[in-house]
Amino acid sequence: DAKTTQPPSMDCAEGRAANLPCNHSTISGNEYVYWYRQIHSQGPQYIIHGLKNNETNEMASLIITEDRKSSTLILPHATLRDTAVYYCIVSGLTGGGNKLTFGTGTQLKVEL
Amino acid sequence: GAVVSQHPSWVICKSGTSVKIECRSLDFQATTMFWYRQFPKQSLMLMATSNEGSKATYEQGVEKDKFLINHASLTLSTLTVTSAHPEDSSFYICSARQGGRSGANVLTFGAGSRLTVL
Numbered sequence: 309d310a311k312t313t314q315p316p317s318m319d320c321a322e323g324r325a326a327n328l329p330c331n332h333s334t335i336s337g338n339e340y341v342y343w344y345r346q347i348h349s350q351g352p353q354y355i356i357h358g359l360k361n362n363e364t365n366e367m368a369s370l371i372i373t374e375d376r377k378s379s380t381l382i383l384p385h386a387t388l389r390d391t392a393v394y395y396c397i398v399s400g401l402t403g404g405g406n407k408l409t410f411g412t413g414t415q416l417k418v419e420l
Numbered sequence: 421g422a423v424v425s426q427h428p429s430w431v432i433c434k435s436g437t438s439v440k441i442e443c444r445s446l447d448f449q450a451t452t453m454f455w456y457r458q459f460p461k462q463s464l465m466l467m468a469t470s471n472e473g474s475k476a477t478y479e480q481g482v483e484k485d486k487f488l489i490n491h492a493s494l495t496l497s498t499l500t501v502t503s504a505h506p507e508d509s510s511f512y513i514c515s516a517r518q519g520g521r522s523g524a525n526v527l528t529f530g531a532g533s534r535l536t537v538l
Contacts, residue, residue, distance in 0.1 A: 351529035
């Protein structure tokens with residue numbers, strides 16, 4: 309599975325959009341981009357995933373660059389409850405890709 | 421939505437004893453479940469892949485005789501930490517793959533089980 313690079317930490321004011329970047333320059337054609345988050349002392353929570361096109365759901369939007377080498381997770385109106393570690397994971401379904409390997413993620417702190 | 425339940429949520433045991441952690445998919449069947457371990461201020465580390473009706477696949481460096489995994493049904497996988505020692509104290513998290521999302525590998529995670537070995 310392709311490795312990802314994320315900033316270790318980010319701050320965001322409550323009510324503003326939080327834009328979390330992720331680099332995955334070695335991504336291959338059949339690999340998806342997944343985003344999960346982990347609030348302190350809880351299990352990870354699925355947020356969104358995508359292959360090529362931008363995606364949006366009730367939680368967030370995922371913007372994937374045309375070359376697929378990077379992506380951005382957007383939380384449109386961050387709240388204090390969005391404070392968590394956000395993990396960007398790239399994985400396919402073949403060659404051992406049925407498992408998700410977590411990196412160090414980005415600690416997002418949403419403040420008043 | 422899909423729910424994965426873990427039990428117990430926390431457990432304290434004496435050194436040398438064995439502890440069993442259960443992971444259940446409540447509203448879907450899971451032929452494959454994954455077990456992770458997380459130490460304080462670190463990321464999740466995949467320990468093993470649990471396959472229903474067959475032996476688990478362990479990641480490199482994980483002792484299969486110490487961390488026994490059983491996946492006897494499509495909704496239940498168990499992790500038994502045998503002869504636990506203080507260094508086994510950790511946060512253990514299971515996950516299961518949701519079906520129906522063609523081509524993708526979306527996992528639902530349990531809330532985790534915190535093990536403290538005295």
